[in-house]
Amino acid sequence: MIRGLKYALTQAFVQVFRNKGMSLASIFSITAMLLILGLFFFVTVNINIATESAKQQFNTIEVYLLEETSRDDADIITQSLLSMDEIAGVTYVSKEEAMEHFKDRWGDKAYLLEGLAENPLPNSLRVELTSLEDGQLIYEACRNLIGVEDVRYYQEEVKKILTITDFIQQGALIIILFLIIVSVVVVSNTVKLTVMARQREIMIMKYVGATNWFIRGPLLAEGMMIGCISAGIYLGLIWMIYSRMVELFSNQALLLFSTSFVEVGFMMRNLIWIFIALGMSIGAFGSILSMRRFLNA
Amino acid sequence: MIRFEGVTKMYGGNVGLLDATIKIEKGDFVFLVGPSGAGKSTLIKLILKEIEPDEGAIYVNGREITHLSNREIPPLRRSIGMVFQDFRLLPNKTVYENVAFAMEVVHSTKRAIRRQIPQVLSIMGISDKADKFPAELSAGEQQRVAIARALINNPMMLIADEPTGNLDPDTAWEIMKLINQINRRGTTVLMVTHAKDIVDRMGKRVVAIDKGRIVRDAWGGEYGYDD
Ligand SMILES: Nc1ncnc2c1ncn2[C@@H]1O[C@H](COP(=O)(O)OP(=O)(O)O)[C@@H](O)[C@H]1O
Ligand SMILES: [Mg+2]
Numbered sequence: 001m002i003r004g005l006k007y008a009l010t011q012a013f014v015q016v017f018r019n020k021g022m023s024l025a026s027i028f029s030i031t032a033m034l035l036i037l038g039l040f041f042f043v044t045v046n047i048n049i050a051t052e053s054a055k056q057q058f059n060t061i062e063v064y065l066l067e068e069t070s071r072d073d074a075d076i077i078t079q080s081l082l083s084m085d086e087i088a089g090v091t092y093v094s095k096e097e098a099m100e101h102f103k104d105r106w107g108d109k110a111y112l113l114e115g116l117a118e119n120p121l122p123n124s125l126r127v128e129l130t131s132l133e134d135g136q137l138i139y140e141a142c143r144n145l146i147g148v149e150d151v152r153y154y155q156e157e158v159k160k161i162l163t164i165t166d167f168i169q170q171g172a173l174i175i176i177l178f179l180i181i182v183s184v185v186v187v188s189n190t191v192k193l194t195v196m197a198r199q200r201e202i203m204i205m206k207y208v209g210a211t212n213w214f215i216r217g218p219l220l221a222e223g224m225m226i227g228c229i230s231a232g233i234y235l236g237l238i239w240m241i242y243s244r245m246v247e248l249f250s251n252q253a254l255l256l257f258s259t260s261f262v263e264v265g266f267m268m269r270n271l272i273w274i275f276i277a278l279g280m281s282i283g284a285f286g287s288i289l290s291m292r293r294f295l296n297a
Numbered sequence: 298m299i300r301f302e303g304v305t306k307m308y309g310g311n312v313g314l315l316d317a318t319i320k321i322e323k324g325d326f327v328f329l330v331g332p333s334g335a336g337k338s339t340l341i342k343l344i345l346k347e348i349e350p351d352e353g354a355i356y357v358n359g360r361e362i363t364h365l366s367n368r369e370i371p372p373l374r375r376s377i378g379m380v381f382q383d384f385r386l387l388p389n390k391t392v393y394e395n396v397a398f399a400m401e402v403v404h405s406t407k408r409a410i411r412r413q414i415p416q417v418l419s420i421m422g423i424s425d426k427a428d429k430f431p432a433e434l435s436a437g438e439q440q441r442v443a444i445a446r447a448l449i450n451n452p453m454m455l456i457a458d459e460p461t462g463n464l465d466p467d468t469a470w471e472i473m474k475l476i477n478q479i480n481r482r483g484t485t486v487l488m489v490t491h492a493k494d495i496v497d498r499m500g501k502r503v504v505a506i507d508k509g510r511i512v513r514d515a516w517g518g519e520y521g522y523d524d
Contacts, residue, residue, distance in 0.1 A: 209402055
């Protein structure tokens with residue numbers, strides 16, 4: 001068993017180097033496939049994070065309370081709101097706190113507010129939605145509550161954001177599907193070429209009396225080795241491309257979505273094993289596919 | 298050693314072999330002759346269980362092989378050394394590795410491999426080619442490697458399908474002498490050939506096939522027809 005494994009590995013190692021042309025073609029096509037899948041994985045992850053954070057900013061409804069609504073009444077309203085599934089949290093914001101926020105936002109022009117005789121801001125409840133899609137419903141519900149003066153909710157902005165993010169996510173999905181089809185075609189063509197190159201070799205081995213496993217072992221190891229090398233090349237490339245992308249775009253991304261790209265190191269740590277496993281599986285799958293036709297005879 | 302009893306093999310409407318009965322004893326040297334398409338390769342493929350007969354029984358070493366399971370085919374092939382017109386060497390392995398492959402297949406130890414391969418390469422007169430790849434060798438040298446590989450595990454039988462077909466007359470005769478030597482040491486030989494001069498000169502048993510039928514089987518025979 002261990003001897004067989006050692007045999008398969010040494011044979012595979014030698015053959016990968018001797019069949020340089022074939023190995024390079026396979027490495028190229030597997031790397032290309034990984035690159036396509038990987039780049040789009042990165043892009044989708046970042047799009048999702050960006051759209052989620054964009055949604056986060058609009059998932060609060062400000063409920064302004066009437067002057068005569070007491071803190072106790074506010075607590076009762078809070079409780080009734082919290083009982084709804086569509087609401088994730090409710091925070092009470094006193095008029096004093098609201099003024100503080102206001103001053104913060106005005107920054108060095110805050111002195112203009114000093115002149116005000118009394119605080120014109122109302123007490124309010126900040127309602128956080130579980131999902132942006134329920135906004136309209138909760139908005140209506142809040143308006144009908146007793147003790148509420150007004151409700152602020154960015155309806156139009158939310159609608160726009162929802163259409164844009166849906167569009168982006170669906171677009172990404174379509175492109176990914178398209179690219180997956182392309183890469184499957186590329187890899188299966190390479191496999192076909194390898195099959196034809198290997199057909200005669202397998203036939204000869206069978207004439208000499210090799211069992212199917214004796215032939216399969218080294219070929220399988222060879223496929224996995226090629227997949228592993230491809231994954232290594234891929235990871236190197238993606239690291240370079242992604243670092244460059246972060247460099248170029250992270251400032252704009254900050255402006256647009258107030259979120260940064262997912263950190264490079266984090267991405268790499270999570271992806272190394274996934275992509276090595278993926279590369280090896282593609283290689284193994286290719287080998288099995290190319291052997292199946294000739295070993296059953 | 299090998300026995301065919303009323304073996305018929307059809308390829309759709311084409312005749313491969315028709316009701317063939319033949320017996321080859323241990324130590325025999327048999328030439329299999331006949332025009333192109335007569336069924337010579339079909340007979341060999343049947344022995345190696347590369348194809349299945351439609352009718353009849355085939356015995357190899359006293360064992361009926363038409364009902365062997367897939368798992369029993371590799372051992373059957375290991376008991377027979379095969380040599381072909383087109384050599385069938387593994388292109389990405391050196392001469393040494395090509396011969397070693399036949400030993401690795403039967404799980405020989407590294408030590409046994411290291412001991413036996415130089416011996417057989419030396420018998421075949423290709424010791425100095427051990428580290429060359431097949432593409433770097435002449436046709437005659439490639440056929441010597443193929444014979445070395447066929448013999449390395451001491452098979453009881455050597456089957457050669459037109460082994461001299463791609464060789465010039467002098468080289469062909471060299472190879473023929475090698476095969477004769479192998480037979481004298483006790484290995485049964487079945488050789489398909491179109492080389493009239495070789496058959497006539499060797500004076501061995503000749504089995505002639507035509508249109509799938511065995512039409513002649515004579516000791517000390519001659520090639521017997523013109524191509
Ligand atoms: N795979 C096959 N399919 C169809 N016909 C075949 C096949 N192999 C051989 N034949 C036919 O069987 C006959 C015998 O072929 P073969 O044994 O190869 O002849 P030989 O080796 O004597 O030249 C020929 O007529 C050939 O065309
Ligand atoms: Mg033939």
